[in-house]
Amino acid sequence: MQLPVISSLILFFIYLGSTQALRFDVPASSSRTTPFCIRDFVTENQLVVAKIHSSGHVGDGQVLNFYIVDSVGNEYRRKKDFAGNVRVAFTSHSNSAFDVCFENTAVHRGRSLSREVELDIEAGAAARDWNAIQAAEKLKPAEVELRRIEELTDELVDELNYLKRREERLRDTNESTNTRVKNFSVCAIFLLMALGAWQVNYLRNYFRSKHIL
Structure with missing residues:
Protein backbone atom coordinates (compact mmCIF):
# COMPACT_ATOMS: atom_id res chain seq x y z
CA MET A 1 0.00 0.00 0.00
CA GLN A 2 1.38 3.39 -0.92
CA LEU A 3 2.28 5.97 1.71
CA PRO A 4 -0.39 8.55 0.70
CA VAL A 5 -3.09 5.87 1.00
CA ILE A 6 -1.85 4.89 4.47
CA SER A 7 -1.77 8.54 5.52
CA SER A 8 -5.31 9.05 4.24
CA LEU A 9 -6.56 6.04 6.19
CA ILE A 10 -4.86 7.24 9.38
CA LEU A 11 -6.44 10.68 8.99
CA PHE A 12 -9.80 9.04 8.34
CA PHE A 13 -9.59 6.99 11.55
CA ILE A 14 -8.49 10.06 13.53
CA TYR A 15 -11.52 11.90 12.13
CA LEU A 16 -13.80 9.05 13.18
CA GLY A 17 -12.41 9.15 16.68
CA SER A 18 -12.78 12.92 17.01
CA THR A 19 -16.38 13.31 15.85
CA GLN A 20 -18.58 15.23 18.27
CA THR A 34 -43.67 16.75 12.36
CA PRO A 35 -41.03 14.97 14.47
CA PHE A 36 -37.44 16.17 14.41
CA CYS A 37 -35.33 13.33 12.98
CA ILE A 38 -31.63 12.59 12.57
CA ARG A 39 -30.77 10.09 9.81
CA ASP A 40 -27.80 7.78 9.52
CA PHE A 41 -26.93 4.74 7.39
CA VAL A 42 -25.81 1.30 8.57
CA THR A 43 -25.04 -2.02 6.94
CA GLU A 44 -26.72 -5.31 7.79
CA ASN A 45 -25.94 -6.91 11.17
CA GLN A 46 -24.01 -3.85 12.34
CA LEU A 47 -23.96 -2.85 15.98
CA VAL A 48 -25.33 0.64 16.62
CA VAL A 49 -25.19 2.53 19.92
CA ALA A 50 -27.13 5.77 20.34
CA LYS A 51 -26.43 7.88 23.42
CA ILE A 52 -29.09 10.50 24.12
CA HIS A 53 -29.00 13.20 26.77
CA SER A 54 -31.92 15.56 27.36
CA SER A 55 -32.05 18.62 29.53
CA GLY A 56 -34.92 19.25 31.92
CA HIS A 57 -36.76 16.65 33.95
CA VAL A 58 -39.94 14.63 33.81
CA GLY A 59 -42.91 16.78 34.83
CA ASP A 60 -41.48 20.14 33.73
CA GLY A 61 -44.42 20.82 31.44
CA GLN A 62 -42.99 18.95 28.49
CA VAL A 63 -43.30 15.35 27.29
CA LEU A 64 -40.29 14.38 25.17
CA ASN A 65 -40.54 11.12 23.26
CA PHE A 66 -38.16 9.43 20.85
CA TYR A 67 -38.20 6.41 18.57
CA ILE A 68 -35.72 4.72 16.24
CA VAL A 69 -36.94 3.23 12.96
CA ASP A 70 -35.26 2.31 9.68
CA SER A 71 -36.39 2.93 6.11
CA VAL A 72 -37.54 -0.69 5.77
CA GLY A 73 -40.02 -0.33 8.64
CA ASN A 74 -38.20 -1.99 11.54
CA GLU A 75 -38.61 -0.25 14.89
CA TYR A 76 -35.66 -0.67 17.26
CA ARG A 77 -36.67 1.41 20.26
CA ARG A 78 -39.40 3.74 21.46
CA LYS A 79 -39.44 5.65 24.74
CA LYS A 80 -42.00 8.12 26.04
CA ASP A 81 -41.60 11.02 28.48
CA PHE A 82 -37.89 10.72 29.16
CA ALA A 83 -35.22 13.07 30.45
CA GLY A 84 -31.56 12.72 31.32
CA ASN A 85 -29.38 10.01 29.80
CA ASP A 99 -33.94 7.70 11.83
CA VAL A 100 -33.74 8.83 15.44
CA CYS A 101 -36.85 10.98 15.84
CA PHE A 102 -37.91 13.26 18.69
CA GLU A 103 -41.35 14.62 19.57
CA ASN A 104 -41.85 17.25 22.28
CA THR A 105 -45.36 18.01 23.50
CA ALA A 106 -46.23 20.94 25.73
CA VAL A 107 -48.58 20.04 28.57
CA HIS A 108 -49.92 23.61 28.96
CA ARG A 109 -50.75 26.03 26.18
CA GLY A 110 -49.23 29.47 25.89
CA ARG A 111 -45.80 28.62 27.26
CA SER A 112 -42.68 28.64 25.06
CA LEU A 113 -40.66 25.62 26.15
CA SER A 114 -37.95 23.47 24.61
CA ARG A 115 -35.56 20.69 25.52
CA GLU A 116 -31.88 20.64 24.61
CA VAL A 117 -30.91 17.21 23.26
CA GLU A 118 -27.43 15.82 22.73
CA LEU A 119 -27.21 12.80 20.41
CA ASP A 120 -24.16 10.64 19.80
CA ILE A 121 -24.44 7.75 17.31
CA GLU A 122 -21.71 5.14 16.98
CA ALA A 123 -21.78 2.13 14.66
CA GLY A 124 -19.64 -0.92 14.06
CA ALA A 125 -16.22 -1.00 15.66
CA ALA A 126 -16.70 2.50 17.10
CA ALA A 127 -19.71 1.27 19.08
CA ARG A 128 -17.86 -1.55 20.85
CA ASP A 129 -16.67 -1.19 24.43
CA TRP A 130 -12.94 -1.42 23.87
CA ASN A 131 -12.13 -0.87 27.54
CA ALA A 132 -14.08 -4.01 28.41
CA ILE A 133 -12.37 -5.92 25.59
CA GLN A 134 -8.97 -4.74 26.79
CA ALA A 135 -9.72 -5.85 30.35
CA ALA A 136 -11.20 -9.19 29.29
CA GLU A 137 -8.42 -10.17 26.88
CA LYS A 138 -5.62 -8.39 28.78
CA LEU A 139 -4.47 -6.42 25.76
CA LYS A 140 -2.00 -3.59 25.70
CA PRO A 141 -3.22 -0.13 24.63
CA ALA A 142 -1.31 -0.37 21.33
CA GLU A 143 -2.85 -3.79 20.63
CA VAL A 144 -6.33 -2.47 21.32
CA GLU A 145 -5.78 0.49 18.99
CA LEU A 146 -4.42 -1.75 16.22
CA ARG A 147 -7.37 -4.09 16.59
CA ARG A 148 -9.82 -1.19 16.48
CA ILE A 149 -8.15 0.17 13.33
CA GLU A 150 -8.24 -3.31 11.79
CA GLU A 151 -11.99 -3.63 12.38
CA LEU A 152 -12.58 -0.10 11.06
CA THR A 153 -10.60 -1.01 7.94
CA ASP A 154 -12.65 -4.19 7.44
CA GLU A 155 -15.85 -2.17 7.78
CA LEU A 156 -14.56 0.36 5.27
CA ARG A 166 -24.94 -1.19 -5.73
CA GLU A 167 -23.20 0.65 -8.59
CA GLU A 168 -23.23 -2.58 -10.63
CA ARG A 169 -26.97 -3.01 -10.02
CA LEU A 170 -27.64 0.59 -11.02
CA ARG A 171 -25.49 0.17 -14.14
CA ASP A 172 -27.35 -3.02 -15.11
CA THR A 173 -30.67 -1.24 -14.57
CA ASN A 174 -29.49 1.71 -16.67
CA GLU A 175 -28.33 -0.56 -19.51
CA SER A 176 -31.58 -2.52 -19.41
CA THR A 177 -33.59 0.72 -19.53
CA ASN A 178 -31.51 2.01 -22.46
CA THR A 179 -32.07 -1.26 -24.34
CA ARG A 180 -35.83 -1.10 -23.77
CA VAL A 181 -35.98 2.54 -24.88
CA LYS A 182 -33.99 1.71 -28.03
CA ASN A 183 -36.23 -1.25 -28.88
CA PHE A 184 -39.32 0.87 -28.26
CA SER A 185 -37.97 3.63 -30.52
CA VAL A 186 -37.22 1.15 -33.33
CA CYS A 187 -40.69 -0.40 -33.04
CA ALA A 188 -42.28 3.07 -33.03
CA ILE A 189 -40.37 4.05 -36.20
CA PHE A 190 -41.42 0.87 -38.05
CA LEU A 191 -45.01 1.32 -36.86
CA LEU A 192 -45.10 4.93 -38.10
CA MET A 193 -43.59 3.89 -41.44
CA ALA A 194 -46.17 1.11 -41.82
CA LEU A 195 -48.98 3.48 -40.86
CA GLY A 196 -47.74 6.07 -43.38
CA ALA A 197 -47.55 3.47 -46.16
CA TRP A 198 -51.06 2.27 -45.34
CA GLN A 199 -52.42 5.85 -45.41
CA VAL A 200 -50.78 6.56 -48.78
CA ASN A 201 -52.17 3.31 -50.24
CA TYR A 202 -55.62 4.01 -48.78
CA LEU A 203 -55.75 7.54 -50.19
CA ARG A 204 -54.54 6.36 -53.61
CA ASN A 205 -57.25 3.67 -53.77
CA TYR A 206 -59.84 6.21 -52.58
CA PHE A 207 -58.94 8.75 -55.26
CA ARG A 208 -58.95 6.04 -57.92
CA SER A 209 -62.40 4.91 -56.86
CA LYS A 210 -63.60 8.48 -57.23
CA HIS A 211 -61.85 8.75 -60.60
CA ILE A 212 -59.78 11.63 -59.30
CA LEU A 213 -56.54 9.95 -60.33
Missing part, protein backbone atom coordinates in the same frame (compact mmCIF):
# COMPACT_ATOMS: atom_id res chain seq x y z
CA ALA A 21 -22.15 14.58 19.32
CA LEU A 22 -24.99 16.53 17.79
CA ARG A 23 -26.65 19.14 20.01
CA PHE A 24 -29.96 20.74 19.15
CA ASP A 25 -33.17 22.12 20.65
CA VAL A 26 -36.54 20.42 20.30
CA PRO A 27 -39.28 23.03 20.89
CA ALA A 28 -42.44 21.92 22.67
CA SER A 29 -45.75 22.23 20.85
CA SER A 30 -49.28 21.76 22.09
CA SER A 31 -50.39 20.44 18.69
CA ARG A 32 -49.11 17.44 16.78
CA THR A 33 -46.16 18.47 14.62
CA VAL A 86 -30.61 7.14 27.64
CA ARG A 87 -28.42 4.55 25.91
CA VAL A 88 -29.85 2.43 23.11
CA ALA A 89 -27.97 -0.46 21.50
CA PHE A 90 -29.32 -2.52 18.60
CA THR A 91 -28.18 -4.59 15.64
CA SER A 92 -29.38 -3.48 12.22
CA HIS A 93 -31.56 -5.88 10.24
CA SER A 94 -30.62 -4.69 6.74
CA ASN A 95 -28.57 -2.27 4.68
CA SER A 96 -30.70 0.81 5.16
CA ALA A 97 -30.96 4.26 6.66
CA PHE A 98 -32.41 4.67 10.12
CA VAL A 157 -13.75 -2.43 2.80
CA ASP A 158 -17.19 -4.00 3.30
CA GLU A 159 -18.88 -0.65 2.71
CA LEU A 160 -16.83 -0.07 -0.46
CA ASN A 161 -17.80 -3.55 -1.70
CA TYR A 162 -21.45 -2.77 -0.96
CA LEU A 163 -21.20 0.49 -2.90
CA LYS A 164 -19.55 -1.38 -5.76
CA ARG A 165 -22.36 -3.97 -5.88
